[in-house]
Amino acid sequence: MPGSIKRFEKQFRAVVIAATLLVVASIGCVDYVAGRELSFSVFYLFAVGIATWYLGARFALGIAILSVMVSLAGDLAIGGRYSNRLVPWWNVSITLVFYLFVIALLARLRAVQGILEARVKERTAALRDEMAERERVERELLAISENEQRRIGHDLHDSLGQHLTGVALAGQVLEETLSARGLPEAVDAGKLVDLIEEGISLTRNLAKGLHPIEFETDGLMLALEELAASSSDLFKVACTFECDSPVIVRDRTASGHLYRIAQEAISNSVKHGKSRHISLQLEALDTGIALRVKDDGCGLPDPLPTRAGMGLRIMAHRASIIGGTFEARCDGSGGTLIAVLLRYPEPTGGNVP
Amino acid sequence: MNKPKTNIYLVDDHPLVREWLTNLIHQQPDMAVCGEAETAPEALQGIGRLKPHVAIVDISLKDGSGIELIKSLKSAHPGVAVIVLSMHDENLYAERALRAGARGYIMKRETAKRVISGIRQVLDGNICVSERLTASFARKFVGGAAAQDEPPLGRLSDRELEVFQMLGQGRETRQIAESLHISIKTVQAFCARIKEKLHLHSATELLREAVRWQENQHRS
Numbered sequence: 001m002p003g004s005i006k007r008f009e010k011q012f013r014a015v016v017i018a019a020t021l022l023v024v025a026s027i028g029c030v031d032y033v034a035g036r037e038l039s040f041s042v043f044y045l046f047a048v049g050i051a052t053w054y055l056g057a058r059f060a061l062g063i064a065i066l067s068v069m070v071s072l073a074g075d076l077a078i079g080g081r082y083s084n085r086l087v088p089w090w091n092v093s094i095t096l097v098f099y100l101f102v103i104a105l106l107a108r109l110r111a112v113q114g115i116l117e118a119r120v121k122e123r124t125a126a127l128r129d130e131m132a133e134r135e136r137v138e139r140e141l142l143a144i145s146e147n148e149q150r151r152i153g154h155d156l157h158d159s160l161g162q163h164l165t166g167v168a169l170a171g172q173v174l175e176e177t178l179s180a181r182g183l184p185e186a187v188d189a190g191k192l193v194d195l196i197e198e199g200i201s202l203t204r205n206l207a208k209g210l211h212p213i214e215f216e217t218d219g220l221m222l223a224l225e226e227l228a229a230s231s232s233d234l235f236k237v238a239c240t241f242e243c244d245s246p247v248i249v250r251d252r253t254a255s256g257h258l259y260r261i262a263q264e265a266i267s268n269s270v271k272h273g274k275s276r277h278i279s280l281q282l283e284a285l286d287t288g289i290a291l292r293v294k295d296d297g298c299g300l301p302d303p304l305p306t307r308a309g310m311g312l313r314i315m316a317h318r319a320s321i322i323g324g325t326f327e328a329r330c331d332g333s334g335g336t337l338i339a340v341l342l343r344y345p346e347p348t349g350g351n352v353p
Numbered sequence: 354m355n356k357p358k359t360n361i362y363l364v365d366d367h368p369l370v371r372e373w374l375t376n377l378i379h380q381q382p383d384m385a386v387c388g389e390a391e392t393a394p395e396a397l398q399g400i401g402r403l404k405p406h407v408a409i410v411d412i413s414l415k416d417g418s419g420i421e422l423i424k425s426l427k428s429a430h431p432g433v434a435v436i437v438l439s440m441h442d443e444n445l446y447a448e449r450a451l452r453a454g455a456r457g458y459i460m461k462r463e464t465a466k467r468v469i470s471g472i473r474q475v476l477d478g479n480i481c482v483s484e485r486l487t488a489s490f491a492r493k494f495v496g497g498a499a500a501q502d503e504p505p506l507g508r509l510s511d512r513e514l515e516v517f518q519m520l521g522q523g524r525e526t527r528q529i530a531e532s533l534h535i536s537i538k539t540v541q542a543f544c545a546r547i548k549e550k551l552h553l554h555s556a557t558e559l560l561r562e563a564v565r566w567q568e569n570q571h572r573s
Binding site for chain 2: 157158161162163165166167168169170171172173176177180193196197200201204218221222225243244245246247248284285286344
């Protein structure tokens with residue numbers, strides 16, 4: 001590539017040199033025909049200007065000297081008379097100084113423009129780097145928070161859950177001991193065991209929220225099914241999960257983000273959309289896997305308030321991280337539709353078992 | 354009290370659970386804990402040596418799946434009745450544990466109240482699962498899906514069976530469509546018909562049934 005650019009630059013230079021010389025020659029001819037009285041020095045300036053801008057000050061100096069020489073030669077060839085033999089030389093010198101002045105100005109302008117261009121290029125590159133870096137950091141932050149949640153979920157489920165199981169067993173032992181001795185406190189001990197078991201359920205549900213997807217092939221489907229059920233309970237709405245044929249998402253990151261998008265969409269739809277029915281749909285299309293959250297609420301407000309906008313932005317961001325497209329719009333029937341399309345990565349070898 | 358006590362072996366990687374489960378069992382006049390283990394290999398060795406009547410197994414052990422342990426126990430020591438204790442939801446694991454050879458499944462959040470009665474149930478030759486799960490098994494039985502060990506695949510057309518098999522191999526809808534040279538929509542239509550014929554209610558159930566069937570094929 002640099003080779004072809006260099007060749008192009010060389011060709012361009014040759015063309016500009018030829019054009020400049022041609023301009024000087026043509027103006028020289030006209031100057032000669034027009035006679036001694038008319039000054040053409042301003043027209044030579046055109047060639048000098050082109051040379052300065054495209055070929056540099058040194059070449060432009062050459063063109064300037066050439067121009068005054070051509071002009072002088074023409075005047076001398078016409079054979080005019082001057083009051084003093086030095087007059088034509090004086091005029092030539094004045095013109096030359098004028099040209100030099102213009103060359104200096106133009107060269108300076110050109111240099112400044114070059115610097116500006118380079119600076120803009122530099123800033124653009126830096127900006128692009130910064131954007132890439134920021135995207136990387138955002139991705140990492142989300143991954144960290146996801147991992148942290150998973151870890152806490154795991155700890156809750158395993159350590160605290162197991163510990164509470166031990167405690168419930170201890171309570172049961174106490175209850176049986178007390179009741180064997182015929183003490184009325186046995187009833188309280190029994191209640192205690194119930195309370196601890198409720199605690200285990202609570203721990204499990206908390207862990208489920210933090211670490212929703214089991215690593216099974218049907219993990220995402222199961223998790224969304226449970227999400228629909230628990231949302232119906234929690235928000236007192238009719239939330240259904242529709243998935244006609246099995247949809248398998250093997251990429252854990254992708255299924256994690258799809259789940260969080262669904263979770264956020266449901267919570268938005270209840271809190272901001274005031275909807276009564278929410279339908280969660282997962283479907284394999286020809287182009288990819290589609291997740292849709294449809295509701296019968298009041299639709300998206302226009303313009304979006306900052307907070308709701310934030311939720312949408314995070315959903316869109318999650319979709320972009322897993323290479324999906326995100327769409328949030330008012331449904332035809334008045335509610336809101338949130339849709340994510342996760343394109344298939346590449347053609348699979350369908351015939352390989 | 355001349356009757357010999359029922360010997361119980363505990364497999365759980367949480368010491369507090371083992372300790373208090375032991376205390377609870379020892380409170381029963383007719384039961385005793387004869388040994389305990391944290392890992393599957395330890396458990397296999399201990400159970401082989403002590404020959405307990407009942408083994409209580411947590412399926413999420415540190416060194417891997419308790420389901421595998423249940424399978425090994427069933428083949429090596431078929432006389433030992435295994436009861437599963439688990440933090441996991443019964444919907445997810447109970448059926449799998451029972452198929453692997455367990456005789457009961459108790460979730461840890463109800464262990465304290467149910468474990469003793471569960472042991473007695475199993476000793477009486479019964480299966481110990483929650484009422485909810487019993488009801489769900491019964492529904493399946495009435496629906497016909499569990500009438501034989503195998504799902505009634507005879508009702509499926511050749512093409513439907515092919516799709517069912519591929520689902521069981523863990524293939525995605527798109528892969529199935531590609532290898533059968535049909536559209537994804539057609540695969541989905543097949544799935545809908547299979548669900549209807551096998552009395553399955555959701556895509557999740559369909560996938561699980563297909564995987565289970567595939568596993569059985571491999572075994573036999």
